[in-house]
Amino acid sequence: MKLTDISRDINQWFDGSGPLADIVISSRIRLARNLAGYKFLSRCATEEKSEILNKIRDILTSLELGDKIAYIRVDKAPVLDRHFLVERHLISRHHAFGKGPRGVVIAQREAFTAMINEEDHLRIQILKGGLRLRQCHEQISHIDDMIEQKAEYAFNSRYGYLTACPTNLGTGIRVSVMLHLPALKMTGQIEKFLNASRDMSLAVRGLFGEGTEAAGDFYQLSNQMTLGISETDIVSQFENTIIPEIVEYENAARNQLLSKQSDVLDDKISRAMALLKNAHLISSQEALFLLSHLRLGINMHDHMGASTPAIERLCTLSGSGGDTGKEQGLSITTINRLFMLTLPAHLQLNYGKPLDPTHRDALRAKIIRSTLNG
Amino acid sequence: MQCENCQKNEATIHLTEIVEGVRTEMHLCERCAAEQGIAVKSQIPINELLGSLLASQPSDEELFGLSDKELSCPHCGFTLEQYRKEGVLGCPYDYEVFEKALLPLIKKTHDGKTTHCGKVPSKMSEDAKKQIELSNLRQQLETAVQSEDYELAAKLRDKIKKRET
Numbered sequence: 001m002k003l004t005d006i007s008r009d010i011n012q013w014f015d016g017s018g019p020l021a022d023i024v025i026s027s028r029i030r031l032a033r034n035l036a037g038y039k040f041l042s043r044c045a046t047e048e049k050s051e052i053l054n055k056i057r058d059i060l061t062s063l064e065l066g067d068k069i070a071y072i073r074v075d076k077a078p079v080l081d082r083h084f085l086v087e088r089h090l091i092s093r094h095h096a097f098g099k100g101p102r103g104v105v106i107a108q109r110e111a112f113t114a115m116i117n118e119e120d121h122l123r124i125q126i127l128k129g130g131l132r133l134r135q136c137h138e139q140i141s142h143i144d145d146m147i148e149q150k151a152e153y154a155f156n157s158r159y160g161y162l163t164a165c166p167t168n169l170g171t172g173i174r175v176s177v178m179l180h181l182p183a184l185k186m187t188g189q190i191e192k193f194l195n196a197s198r199d200m201s202l203a204v205r206g207l208f209g210e211g212t213e214a215a216g217d218f219y220q221l222s223n224q225m226t227l228g229i230s231e232t233d234i235v236s237q238f239e240n241t242i243i244p245e246i247v248e249y250e251n252a253a254r255n256q257l258l259s260k261q262s263d264v265l266d267d268k269i270s271r272a273m274a275l276l277k278n279a280h281l282i283s284s285q286e287a288l289f290l291l292s293h294l295r296l297g298i299n300m301h302d303h304m305g306a307s308t309p310a311i312e313r314l315c316t317l318s319g320s321g322g323d324t325g326k327e328q329g330l331s332i333t334t335i336n337r338l339f340m341l342t343l344p345a346h347l348q349l350n351y352g353k354p355l356d357p358t359h360r361d362a363l364r365a366k367i368i369r370s371t372l373n374g
Numbered sequence: 375m376q377c378e379n380c381q382k383n384e385a386t387i388h389l390t391e392i393v394e395g396v397r398t399e400m401h402l403c404e405r406c407a408a409e410q411g412i413a414v415k416s417q418i419p420i421n422e423l424l425g426s427l428l429a430s431q432p433s434d435e436e437l438f439g440l441s442d443k444e445l446s447c448p449h450c451g452f453t454l455e456q457y458r459k460e461g462v463l464g465c466p467y468d469y470e471v472f473e474k475a476l477l478p479l480i481k482k483t484h485d486g487k488t489t490h491c492g493k494v495p496s497k498m499s500e501d502a503k504k505q506i507e508l509s510n511l512r513q514q515l516e517t518a519v520q521s522e523d524y525e526l527a528a529k530l531r532d533k534i535k536k537r538e539t
Contacts, residue, residue: 039465043450119462141493148495154466157502159480160490162466166480169469171492191404195386201485227480228487228513 001070001106003081007349010340011088011110011127016332018130022299023247025178025207025218028089029136029235030125031144032163032172034154040164041100041117049100049117056116057103059150063143065107074102080354083345089127091115112143119164120172122147131247133175133239137231160227170227175238178207179246182217182296183253186264193219193246200242201225216288216339221246254296258306266310269297273314277372281361287342287368295335302332318374330372338368377403379410447471489513508537 013026034040038052061069074082074095082096091104095118102117108126115123124143126136154162160170168174184190197204207218221242223234257265272293276282282290297314300306317330340346342364348354351363375385383403391398402410446453452464454475463469469476481488491510494503511534518527 034466036466039450040463040468042460042462043452043464144493145496148497152497153495155495155498156466156469157498157505158489159469160492160494162469164462166463166469166476167483169480170484170487170490173492191386192384195384225484225487227484228489228491230492230510232492 001068003084004349006088006110007084007346008341010333010337013089013111013127013129014336014340015129016336018128018132020243020247021130022303022332023180023250024131024243025180026127026129027131027133027136028125028127028174028176028178029133029140030123030174030176031140031161032120032168032174033122033124033144033147033161034163035121036152036154038121038154041119041121042164044100046100049102052121053101053103053116056114056122056151057105059147060105060114060116062150063146065105065112065143066109068107068109070106072104072106074104075100080345080348084349087340087343087345092118094118112139120168131177131239131243133177133235137235141231167224168226171229171231171234173226173231173234174222175234176220176222177238177243178218178220179243179250180216180218180292180295181246181250182292183257184250185217186268187253187256187261189249189253193249197221202242215285216292218288218292254300254304254306258300258304258308262308265297266308268293269308269310269314273310273317273372276368277317278369279365280369281358282365282368283357283361284342284344284364287364288339291335291339291368294330295332295339298330298332298335317372334371338371342367375401377401377406379403379406445471504537508534511537 018024018026035052035055038044038048041049041052044052057071061071072081072085074085074091075098077085082091085091085104086093086096088110090106090110090113092115095102095104095115098118100117102115104116105114106112111127113125113127115125124140124147126140126143128136156162161172163169163172181190181193184193194204201224203222203224205220205222206215207220223238225234272290276287276290276294294314297306297311301311301315315330341350344360347360347363347367355363377383377385378401380403383405385401385403387400387402387404387407389400389402389407391400444453447464447468448471449467450464452468452471454472457463457468457472463472477488489509490506491513494506498506511530515527515530515534518524518530
């Protein structure tokens with residue numbers, strides 16, 4: 001697989017489908033595993049890391065994971081490709097820029113990835129659009145079973161799956177849900193959400209952008225406890241209690257905007273439209289911030305029947321369908337495409353060569369202008 | 375509780391200061407606390423957190439006595455000092471070798487829990503599987519008692535007895 005085969009389109013999990021997809025962007029479940037009989041990576045020499053890498057790669061590529069399985073040697077990939085894989089949520093930043101022999105197996109149209117030699121020998125994940133944690137769990141557990149037929153995992157009866165860092169000990173499971181919460185932000189309630197999450201021992205990070213900053217009002221919520229609570233209990237807590245409650249709060253905030261603060265809402269949407277339709281230089285942070293407001297407007301129109309003056313204007317934008325050039329109404333898919341395809345590595349990979357930040361900002365602005373102006 | 379400073383936001387930072395026996399309390403929102411130089415880190419990198427947790431644990435000397443200060447894993451040569459620096463362990467055996475030092479940290483990270491509950495590799499011996507199943511059942515029993523669901527608790531107790539014999 002060449003990365004340019006996938007870089008012109010969005011991931012399946014970001015296509016706007018799936019339950020509650022107007023607020024819940026995606027569901028992800030990751031399992032951390034280590035092979036028995038080997039040291040953890042911090043104590044492995046390069047040869048041992050290569051041995052682990054080859055062994056796990058051979059196992060994974062022999063499994064029935066669908067027809068198109070790609071394997072990328074991350075440590076040998078160009079820097080731009082590594083940034084691209086991070087932007088696409090296929091590998092972590094730690095994996096992209098770590099040390100020693102390491103790789104990634106990608107299958108099921110990017111829904112499944114396996115990072116080999118990240119912090120643990122193996123980290124497998126399933127990523128799907130909308131709130132679909134139960135399905136993610138069923139699939140990842142099935143793949144885990146298949147791997148276990150061919151390899152012996154480091155496991156002990158007291159502590160469960162043994163991981164390099166004690167924070168992943170036990171089930172080795174990390175459940176992450178990515179949420180778009182612009183209305184909670186606009187109504188000044190986002191701190192409440194952040195504090196409540198911390199009280200429940202959940203970790204909150206930004207989805208795009210560096211570090212913990214939540215660019216474009218996208219938040220990623222994950223469990224921190226992995227020991228002494230079963231996988232099914234964690235998954236069901238997220239799917240049946242935690243996430244539906246947050247979705248309810250975000251919806252209430254959207255209703256509040258509509259009924260009591262429609263000026264605030266229209267102001268944000270109109271400003272975002274004006275800037276995005278006219279700017280000639282735009283940074284990726286600014287693009288995420290502004291596109292977030294358009295995404296809110298379109299979702300409020302599609303899911304709540306909202307029709308303020310700004311939302312009406314937004315929905316009548318032509319939103320030319322990218323590659324096809326065919327005219328269509330501005331859809332959520334078009335906005336999601338803009339989010340992903342204007343990220344720095346996507347831009348450069350699709351342009352064909354590395355660009356300096358100013359040229360990137362110009363190219364990004366041009367793509368957004370031409371999409372929104374038809 | 376409202377922030378004492380701006381009177382607008384919810385106070386989430388509660389500071390108690392005792393200077394020469396005089397106790398003062400402050401209740402601030404995150405923004406005002408940051409403005410007043412009371413640093414609030416909303417996200418502490420996990421390694422830093424673990425490092426500080428471990429640093430607040432008894433020292434190696436206190437735990438093992440001076441002679442064991444240099445305790446190292448016979449399988450990978452790893453020491454607690456290295457764990458403090460790197461935040462990751464050297465090999466699966468470290469959980470046994472450094473159990474005494476790691477246990478408080480594991481408890482703190484996993485809300486007091488210290489035994490696995492959940493999936494078990496199918497290749498595990500029947501005995502090990504039974505042990506895990508029993509520990510899961512005991513945990514469920516504890517939860518049932520806590521939530522005063524005595525009917526379920528009785529069922530679980532019988533199940534545990536049956537599995538133990």
